[in-house]
Amino acid sequence: MEKIPNIYEDFSEWYQYVTLKAELADYGPVKGTMIHRPYGFALWKQVQKVLGNMIEEDEVEDVYFPMFIPYSFLAAEKEHVEGFAPEVAMVTQAGGEKLDEPLVVRPTSETIMYKTFPNWIHSYRDLPLKINQWCNIVRWEKRTVMYMRTSEFLWQEGHTAHATREGAVEDVMESAKRYNRFLREYMAVPGYMGYKTEGEKFAGADFTVTIEALVRNKKALQIATSHLLGQNFAKAFNISFLDENNQTQHVWQTSWGFSTRALGGMLGAHGDEKGLVLPPRMAPIQIIIVPIFRTEEDRVVVANYLAGVEEMFKNAKIRFKTDWGTGTPGWKFNQWEMKGVPLRLEVGKREAEAKQLSFSTRLGKKVGYAMESQVYKEIELLLEEIQAEIFRNAENFLLENTVDISSEKELVEAMESGKAMYRAFFKDDTKRAKELQEKYKITPRVIPFDTIDQRGPDFITGEEGVPTIFAKAY
């Protein structure tokens, strides 16, 4: 086996190596695009299933809107078009003819959806309107970083309309909490949840709530965002309703999205020198079984024993695979470790005859059980322990790399000491944020909710500020 690039010394090389060699993805032929292979796409299917259920449970209904948006729609909301125009792809020819108006391939669906909302919303009885779609999105990129940065990516986008600002704000918070729960409980990705600064919020929003995670290369990754759109789009698209007093009012809106980029965050948050580390709740294969034998006679003994083990895993709905391939056991161990499988079960003649189950966890522990009908419960617990351990490791990494600073000097020291996230009192100011970005390549990532009530002197100007986390962004 080739040597895996060192994750700590050259994260980019490591990341590219594992995404390709673990057969998660391939580069697409057009710059900026990627191919989701079965092992990698299974991760997205798990997102669709679990996060999709959470969204459905909150009474959001799935829809599908067209991908092509007339350019004039995009232009209807001023900030929105300024934000997205530079990165759109445009269809100018179709059916052998030049089109009268170019069509934008959706960079997000606010405009096309909201153009239709006036047909659906008439009275307060039609509110709240809560819809969601899973689809592909195009924002032009010339450089591909698998999952993290691709011209075409997959996501879900939720869009809601409410009678009151309070209703809309509540929905934004519900959405952010749902994302945070999914990230923590399934992807084992901890992050700081809070507001985006003015300069970093969504184009056309009143405010944006984000979750900022930390990748192994010590760069912050903005994962899921939820926006309070206020009445900006409602006014641009004339979305109004008759309230209970028969008065016409504009609706209050939200939108929120979770994309394949989050998979990049998950892969980058948990990897190690052996390759990927997949949290059991996300892993397409939770247990890889490696049969070990030299003679045909031994192979039969192992296979007979495994039949019962596989039956048990199957009934318990544990996702497993038995690798009967031609490689040596050692090669297989490396391969499946690189692919991030949480548990490995090694079965030779000795284990078969003794009816033993000898596991190795991806994090390096050995655990053995006697094979009996209820042992799958122990194995399920073991998988949950691995899940928790992966989360703890990522959380420790996040906390160890976050440092409080109270002056520019401390910022420089923190950067030199290798810390990644710098928490400082900051008075939000887009111009000053830009200056910091030019000088230190850092940007204000998030104003965390858990310290939102604190106030103190801005770490540079001394004006009253609020705790804000700065970091280099992905």
Added chain:
Amino acid sequence: MEKIPNIYEDFSEWYQYVTLKAELADYGPVKGTMIHRPYGFALWKQVQKVLGNMIEEDEVEDVYFPMFIPYSFLAAEKEHVEGFAPEVAMVTQAGGEKLDEPLVVRPTSETIMYKTFPNWIHSYRDLPLKINQWCNIVRWEKRTVMYMRTSEFLWQEGHTAHATREGAVEDVMESAKRYNRFLREYMAVPGYMGYKTEGEKFAGADFTVTIEALVRNKKALQIATSHLLGQNFAKAFNISFLDENNQTQHVWQTSWGFSTRALGGMLGAHGDEKGLVLPPRMAPIQIIIVPIFRTEEDRVVVANYLAGVEEMFKNAKIRFKTDWGTGTPGWKFNQWEMKGVPLRLEVGKREAEAKQLSFSTRLGKKVGYAMESQVYKEIELLLEEIQAEIFRNAENFLLENTVDISSEKELVEAMESGKAMYRAFFKDDTKRAKELQEKYKITPRVIPFDTIDQRGPDFITGEEGVPTIFAKAY
């Protein structure tokens, strides 16, 4: 309530009316596009769930390939580009710049997938390769017929590569049978399964297997197609493998797809003068509960009784909704009938006090049960009976409208008598098929498998022919 257009006299008006009024869909802003609303999109979600499971069970793995295809890829297989070039949409600008090579928005993914296959296929051990993707597809249309004909539609496309022609043929047949099973058992849509003629097969295929259904307007609708691609693309894209004797060979390929068009077939096959008729296995709402009361006191009695009924439905995983809306019961009955809900439960004070369940089926039967803990089993059976009845009605319609003809004179008579599908011995000949199309607006739709062994004189030339079904196509 407005009057529903007559399905028998003006199917197009009826179809447009019900798709809009039942809130299945809306027109999109760009010509040829449609918006899938929650009630309609739920039908597609059911396809994805059930057909998706069937595909997974046959060991096909889900993937996702980029939507943008360099024009040069499309041009690599001669027949393929001739077939698709006239209807593609092209991105010529992106990220503020004119692109060097225009990008085709996928009209199907053969070329972009097969360009990658040589990276994945090296030896016979890598075969068969079986992948599938659910995605959006663009084929330019200027006229929208909801589901049936839209510029952008949704589908799944399966692609497989095999070591032998036999392996590929077997896969084509498995795919067609899977589609037919889903159509019959879930969508309650019967059809003729068989080969496409040379002139109607997929651009780049050796042969195409289709299922042709019949819509209420007596037009044939090609629903699902499965193609034997042979080695045509393998040669164009150089997809080869080392066989067991260490010889290099080209792979044998298949592709097969099932799209949102099938939903149009289902809606059009079962509708009646009251609106949609949805088969229970597909219906987003299987039972609509209409509470009937005049006083607040009665409302409470009904609501208390319904709590237990709803609990039972929920536990039995029956999809139901209770309409507490403001309309009159009569208005609600019409509304939910128009929306095609298979079963209606009317509950007034009398039913509540007598603990009765009084159902009306969408097909006009009344059925009553006593409310007791196991009665959901009877209701499940009732839903299955409705499913079977809907299928039988559609099958009778198909059979009644199919007629054997043995001469051009009989064809004219059959057309005049209002029959829809004309079965004749035909010696496949693209030029003659075109002449028949010009003269009678009919095309050869399918050479059915169930009569594939029969031979007889061509209904016009007298040459040896095989039973072929002609019809006007959607």
